[in-house]
Amino acid sequence: MSRLNPVNKKARKVEQMIDAARGDVEALQKKSKASPGRIYYPMGCTLNFTPGWEVDNSGGTAGLCQPVERDLFDCYLGCGWPAQVPDHLNNAPDWTDKCSSAVNDWRKVDVVFP
Amino acid sequence: MSAVVEALPSILYRPGEAHAFRAADADFLYLVPSGAIFRMEGLAREMIEQVRQRPMTRGDIVEFFSLRGHDIAEIEAMLDELDQAEVLTSNFSRRPPPVVPLQSFPLQRVVLNVTNQCNLACTYCYEYSADRIAQQDGKPKYMSADVAESAVEMLIQESAGREGLHITFFGGETLLNFSVMRSTVEYAKRRGAESGKRIEFSVTTNATLLTEEIVDFLSEHRIGVTVSIDGDQELNDRMRVFHDGRGSYSVIAPKIRNLLHRHRTNSIGARVTLTSQVNDVKRIYRHLTTELGFDSVGFSPATASPDRLYHIGTRKMDNILDSFTELAWEYRDYAVAGRQHGFTNVSDTLKELHSGVSKAYPCGAGVGLLGVGTAGDISLCHRFADAPVGKMGHVKNGGVDHEARREFLSTHHIGARFDCHTCWARPVCSGGCFHEGYIHYGRTSAANLHYCDWIRGWNDVCLHILGEISVRNPSFLERFEN
Numbered sequence: 001m002s003r004l005n006p007v008n009k010k011a012r013k014v015e016q017m018i019d020a021a022r023g024d025v026e027a028l029q030k031k032s033k034a035s036p037g038r039i040y041y042p043m044g045c046t047l048n049f050t051p052g053w054e055v056d057n058s059g060g061t062a063g064l065c066q067p068v069e070r071d072l073f074d075c076y077l078g079c080g081w082p083a084q085v086p087d088h089l090n091n092a093p094d095w096t097d098k099c100s101s102a103v104n105d106w107r108k109v110d111v112v113f114p
Numbered sequence: 115m116s117a118v119v120e121a122l123p124s125i126l127y128r129p130g131e132a133h134a135f136r137a138a139d140a141d142f143l144y145l146v147p148s149g150a151i152f153r154m155e156g157l158a159r160e161m162i163e164q165v166r167q168r169p170m171t172r173g174d175i176v177e178f179f180s181l182r183g184h185d186i187a188e189i190e191a192m193l194d195e196l197d198q199a200e201v202l203t204s205n206f207s208r209r210p211p212p213v214v215p216l217q218s219f220p221l222q223r224v225v226l227n228v229t230n231q232c233n234l235a236c237t238y239c240y241e242y243s244a245d246r247i248a249q250q251d252g253k254p255k256y257m258s259a260d261v262a263e264s265a266v267e268m269l270i271q272e273s274a275g276r277e278g279l280h281i282t283f284f285g286g287e288t289l290l291n292f293s294v295m296r297s298t299v300e301y302a303k304r305r306g307a308e309s310g311k312r313i314e315f316s317v318t319t320n321a322t323l324l325t326e327e328i329v330d331f332l333s334e335h336r337i338g339v340t341v342s343i344d345g346d347q348e349l350n351d352r353m354r355v356f357h358d359g360r361g362s363y364s365v366i367a368p369k370i371r372n373l374l375h376r377h378r379t380n381s382i383g384a385r386v387t388l389t390s391q392v393n394d395v396k397r398i399y400r401h402l403t404t405e406l407g408f409d410s411v412g413f414s415p416a417t418a419s420p421d422r423l424y425h426i427g428t429r430k431m432d433n434i435l436d437s438f439t440e441l442a443w444e445y446r447d448y449a450v451a452g453r454q455h456g457f458t459n460v461s462d463t464l465k466e467l468h469s470g471v472s473k474a475y476p477c478g479a480g481v482g483l484l485g486v487g488t489a490g491d492i493s494l495c496h497r498f499a500d501a502p503v504g505k506m507g508h509v510k511n512g513g514v515d516h517e518a519r520r521e522f523l524s525t526h527h528i529g530a531r532f533d534c535h536t537c538w539a540r541p542v543c544s545g546g547c548f549h550e551g552y553i554h555y556g557r558t559s560a561a562n563l564h565y566c567d568w569i570r571g572w573n574d575v576c577l578h579i580l581g582e583i584s585v586r587n588p589s590f591l592e593r594f595e596n
Binding site for chain 2: 003004005006007008009010011013014015017018021
């Protein structure tokens with residue numbers, strides 16, 4: 001691809017700035033299959049600026065826009081990015097042992113103390 | 115940002131602020147205000163050419179170039195790059211406002227006017243001529259060692275985290291007070307070692323008082339020397355005379371030869387002041403390099419009111435630009451051949467253009483540099499020593515007047531110099547010398563409008579040289595990296 005040809009030191013800095021602005025956080029560089037060329041964000045990821053997981057006033061989750069079960073395992077198992085759940089890989093491998101179905105058993109997922 | 119751009123195909127592109135030039139059969143752009151220089155080729159060059167003819171929408175540009183066989187993704191990527199580098203601008207380009215004034219400006223250099231006396235009476239001298247602004251009544255003729263030491267303490271204290279500091283000894287004729295210069299160098303070296311600072315020194319002199327003892331001292335302490343001299347005997351003696359009218363050349367020539375022979379530990383440069391009577395740049399350069407042996411020679415027009423006889427009028431300044439340019443081409447030929455050339459007006463400008471300076475202020479005065487008069491009064495720079503303007507405190511009574519300094523810097527920022535706002539040379543020039551502005555227009559904040567064409571002409575010449583070197587001998591530019 002053709003590019004500008006920097007001649008002086010300042011032009012090289014400008015190029016570096018442009019390259020830096022083009023890049024993105026490495027941890028989320030997985031490309032989306034649904035829309036090629038776009039970055040894939042897990043649904044409910046905090047980088048999407050959603051308010052976090054919710055329950056309704058009776059403790060139910062099924063009808064909410066961002067229920068915990070939608071992506072509990074996506075965060076816990078699939079994402080290496082620092083999330084608002086413990087990580088499966090190093091610190092809390094048995095965190096969801098009592099939770100075979102997030103929809104029914106999410107209350108059994110306990111607090112973790114690092 | 116690309117999402118915004120895609121959503122708005124009617125976004126309109128125009129050329130960004132820049133100075134275009136051609137060198138070595140290539141096209142270059144000097145961008146303003148960033149100071150970045152790009153060589154323009156291929157798609158980038160074609161795009162800027164099209165947009166220069168008329169503002170174009172993003173959709174128009176993509177269509178125009180895709181019809182000529184370019185890949186759309188390539189066109190869009192190039193367009194984004196040109197936008198981000200500010201080669202093109204649009205109503206959606208982001209331009210962060212500058213921060214005014216600087217919040218922190220540690221001191222790097224002080225210029226000590228160790229005396230206001232001189233054994234010469236050069237007609238054009240800004241310290242003694244009809245244009246002088248210094249008010250020396252009641253001020254001592256010579257700076258005391260005590261005042262000089264307080265100035266050293268001020269430098270160390272105000273330098274914050276800077277390690278490399280610099281003291282310039284200046285006058286009058288500096289060497290009339292050599293004893294204080296010597297004791298100050300020794301004091302500063304000791305204090306520098308104690309406070310973890312690396313202090314270097316330089317001196318400006320008319321060379322009349324150089325002795326072997328002084329030269330050995332300069333060499334031992336690696337003191338850089340600038341010698342004021344205006345060329346061969348005939349030219350030098352037109353302006354640089356003793357009080358009785360005798361020329362100074364025959365006195366200084368042997369002393370300069372001795373200085374250049376014995377002092378090898380730091381640079382020794384000649385500084386030429388051009389006037390209406392003395393302006394044969396090539397002749398002066400030849401004499402000072404080949405006859406006297408200087409490695410580097412710098413030229414500067416005398417600061418003078420327009421009604422002084424020695425003031426250089428516009429026409430003569432144009433002639434000087436022509437002779438500067440002629441000597442500059444010689445510099446270019448040397449550079450392409452990988453050789454050193456001593457015309458420092460070129461090398462100084464190339465250094466600034468290569469690093470891509472974008473100055474908020476024309477020089478370090480008041481920012482990293484302050485002057486100190488014989489009584490210890492702090493001034494904007496040595497040219498304002500003991501002047502009624504540009505006062506910045508006293509080395510003993512309270513030190514630097516930070517409030518005055520802050521006030522000066524906010525009223526003299528390039529953002530406040532409205533005359534300069536559409537000039538492409540402002541990243542390098544930034545409005546010109548405060549002293550020149552004060553002498554010419556009565557205000558330190560006045561842009562040096564009488565030099566505008568000259569400055570643009572000179573920077574254009576130096577950009578050509580830089581462009582040509584970048585194509586024909588790019589490794590030469592490595593010397594300007596640091």
